[in-house]
Amino acid sequence: AATKLASAEKLMYFCTDQLGLEQDFEQKQMPDGKLPVDGFLLCVDVSRGMNRNFDEQLKFVSNLYNQLAKTKKPVVVVLTKCDEGVERYIRDAHAFALGKKNLQVVETSARSNVNVELAFSTLVQLVDKSRGKAKIIPYFEALKQQSQQIAAAKDKYEWLVSRIVKSHHEVWANVSRKMQPAPEYQDYVYLEGTVKAKKLFVQHVQRLKQEHIERRRKLYLAKLPQALDALVPDLDEIDHLSRAKAEKLLEAKPDFLKWFVVLEETPWDATSHVDNVDNERIPFDLLETPAAEQLYEAHLEKLRDERKRAEMRRAFRENLESSPFVTPGKPWEEARSFIMNEDFYLWLEEPVYMDIYGKHQKQLIDRAKEDFQELLLEYSELFYELELDAKPSKEKMGVIQEVLGEEQRFKALQKLQAERDALVLKHIHFVYHPTKETCPSCAGCVDARVEQLLGSRFIRQHRNPLADPNVDRINLVILGKDGLARELANEIRALCTSDDKYVVEGKMYELALRPIEGNVRLPVNAFQTPTFQPHGCLCLYNSKESLSYVVESIEKSRESTVGRRDNHLAQLPLTLILVNKRGGGDAGGETLQSLIQQGQQIASKLQCVFLDPASAGIGYGRNINEKQIGQVLKGLLDAKRNLNLVVGSTSGLKDAAADADLRVAMCLMCGDAASADEVLLPILQAQPCRPAPGGAAAV
Numbered sequence: 240a241a242t243k244l245a246s247a248e249k250l251m252y253f254c255t256d257q258l259g260l261e262q263d264f265e266q267k268q269m270p271d272g273k274l275p276v277d278g279f280l281l282c283v284d285v286s287r288g289m290n291r292n293f294d295e296q297l298k299f300v301s302n303l304y305n306q307l308a309k310t311k312k313p314v315v316v317v318l319t320k321c322d323e324g325v326e327r328y329i330r331d332a333h334a335f336a337l338g339k340k341n342l343q344v345v346e347t348s349a350r351s352n353v354n355v356e357l358a359f360s361t362l363v364q365l366v367d368k369s370r371g372k373a374k375i376i377p378y379f380e381a382l383k384q385q386s387q388q389i390a391a392a393k394d395k396y397e398w399l400v401s402r403i404v405k406s407h408h409e410v411w412a413n414v415s416r417k418m419q420p421a422p423e424y425q426d427y428v429y430l431e432g433t434v435k436a437k438k439l440f441v442q443h444v445q446r447l448k449q450e451h452i453e454r455r456r457k458l459y460l461a462k463l464p465q466a467l468d469a470l471v472p473d474l475d476e477i478d479h480l481s482r483a484k485a486e487k488l489l490e491a492k493p494d495f496l497k498w499f500v501v502l503e504e505t506p507w508d509a510t511s512h513v514d515n516v517d518n519e520r521i522p523f524d525l526l527e528t529p530a531a532e533q534l535y536e537a538h539l540e541k542l543r544d545e546r547k548r549a550e551m552r553r554a555f556r557e558n559l560e561s562s563p564f565v566t567p568g569k570p571w572e573e574a575r576s577f578i579m580n581e582d583f584y585l586w587l588e589e590p591v592y593m594d595i596y597g598k599h600q601k602q603l604i605d606r607a608k609e610d611f612q613e614l615l616l617e618y619s620e621l622f623y624e625l626e627l628d629a630k631p632s633k634e635k636m637g638v639i640q641e642v643l644g645e646e647q648r649f650k651a652l653q654k655l656q657a658e659r660d661a662l663v664l665k666h667i668h669f670v671y672h673p674t675k676e677t678c679p680s681c682a683g684c685v686d687a688r689v690e691q692l693l694g695s696r697f698i699r700q701h702r703n704p705l706a707d708p709n710v711d712r713i714n715l716v717i718l719g720k721d722g723l724a725r726e727l728a729n730e731i732r733a734l735c736t737s738d739d740k741y742v743v744e745g746k747m748y749e750l751a752l753r754p755i756e757g758n759v760r761l762p763v764n765a766f767q768t769p770t771f772q773p774h775g776c777l778c779l780y781n782s783k784e785s786l787s788y789v790v791e792s793i794e795k796s797r798e799s800t801v802g803r804r805d806n807h808l809a810q811l812p813l814t815l816i817l818v819n820k821r822g823g824g825d826a827g828g829e830t831l832q833s834l835i836q837q838g839q840q841i842a843s844k845l846q847c848v849f850l851d852p853a854s855a856g857i858g859y860g861r862n863i864n865e866k867q868i869g870q871v872l873k874g875l876l877d878a879k880r881n882l883n884l885v886v887g888s889t890s891g892l893k894d895a896a897a898d899a900d901l902r903v904a905m906c907l908m909c910g911d912a913a914s915a916d917e918v919l920l921p922i923l924q925a926q927p928c929r930p931a932p933g934g935a936a937a938v
Contacts, residue, residue, distance in 0.1 A: 240279075249269050415440075451513070510522075564577040718778045731868060735750055778815045780817060780818070793845060812848075815841060
């Protein structure tokens, strides 16, 4: 109870841990060796002590207080260990204080750090009256506030830890050093201490590790079905095996190590393999876990289901093929009730059956179309009397349908009438335009197969004859109605040598003429044939009607080759020539000047050269002369040279095929069916044809 203490040059001690270890703590000496006492904390233990009578203890406290009261210094009664306090002891202690004048009581717990600071601040306020009076809070209320404060500080500290610590490999020494400046760390350590702060860090690291392990586990389990599909896709191989034998079978597979890794230590999540993110192979001991066992059983069940579904699909296809109710073009809705049963619905969804039915329908329709095309070929005489423009009237279509109506191959397409009519129109188009593009056999066309076969056997370099300055052949089309083309062709031939040679600029050329006077859409009047590739065209007219014929014929020829790769006619050099009228005069009121004017307009439209008698130096009473013919041929050669067309293997292929066409035609014309067979035999072997009467000629 002394109020003046003297201890010169002595250290101040803050805790008993300093005893014997003074150098490890802050060393602070008592001022001047003298210390005045300003107040007293009278501590009373209210916990249940062994071999201790609280009443006797309270008497001692009462005597001690009487001594302290004599000093006239402030006194605060501090109840300690309230976290283990006995309610009666606490009540008796308060009763003791009430019996004294202005004696304040503070309930504390050093272990829980509750009201410890309040006890000292209360005493300070009694010593220094200028300070604000401290509010004394009962222990349990203070404990509640303390818990809330700790919980808030803990949340902030855990947020700090989660923000800084991202890997489960972090250590406390490094992390605590990073967190020390942060107020979240400081507040929590002040309230709970470093030990608890480290404990929360360790829990966070363990949680990160478990999350990492779980991610790896999910990765392995997600990959396991793929591994099983790759290593054991056959049900017969594993259906009868136990789990142990199945695992041995997996290890024996050549690609086992591509999917799995056998670790020396187990379990896998306690080894370094869990941190090897570059190695995604599945630890083999993972197969022993319940999750992996379920995936293996699911793999077996999937294989069994696939086998059953395959059996159902096969049975359904067989049902389709044997059912008389499934006809070409019949919708699924109409056929379903005849071909479905309960087993089909049990194992497969309806879209699967619809897909199979659609593919089966396509086969039926393709087969029915082939049979119908064969029927059209057998009734070819129905199409001989049609207009040349290949547009049959409704009456003619009715006649065709009436004649074919009783045929089963016609009836097979009764649910596809629009497609059946389209096949009829396509066949008519083929009759009047028989090319490999319009052939009903498409890629199976003999012409196309001849080109392919000869192209594979006779590949040669081929150059455009008119792209080379040393060419020696000119193919010329002469177009003109009412005999104009034939007359000019005869005049030109009269100027040629006996072997149809013609001299242009001192060079001898073989001149091939093709006069055309009819409908150019007919094969007989086509500009281009398998053996004749035109290099230019002379267009003759002597009247408005003959000029219209020229324009119409040029447009039809160009239209017939639109969209083809070999569209040479669009680039074909043209020369429009006004020739003499038979008998002279001004027939039909047409003057020379009006015909020249019309010809110039057409030449501008067709982008071609125009020649009139005045420009050629010819009297209006005769056709063009030898000099004019030479100029026309020279201009034709110059125009073709400027195009610089490079024709590669495709042109060689076409010429080879054309040569083969000519060889076959010559063999048939000579009646040499055996020679024709030699040419056609490779085609027949590569593309089987139906038997036809008449041998090779009929084929």
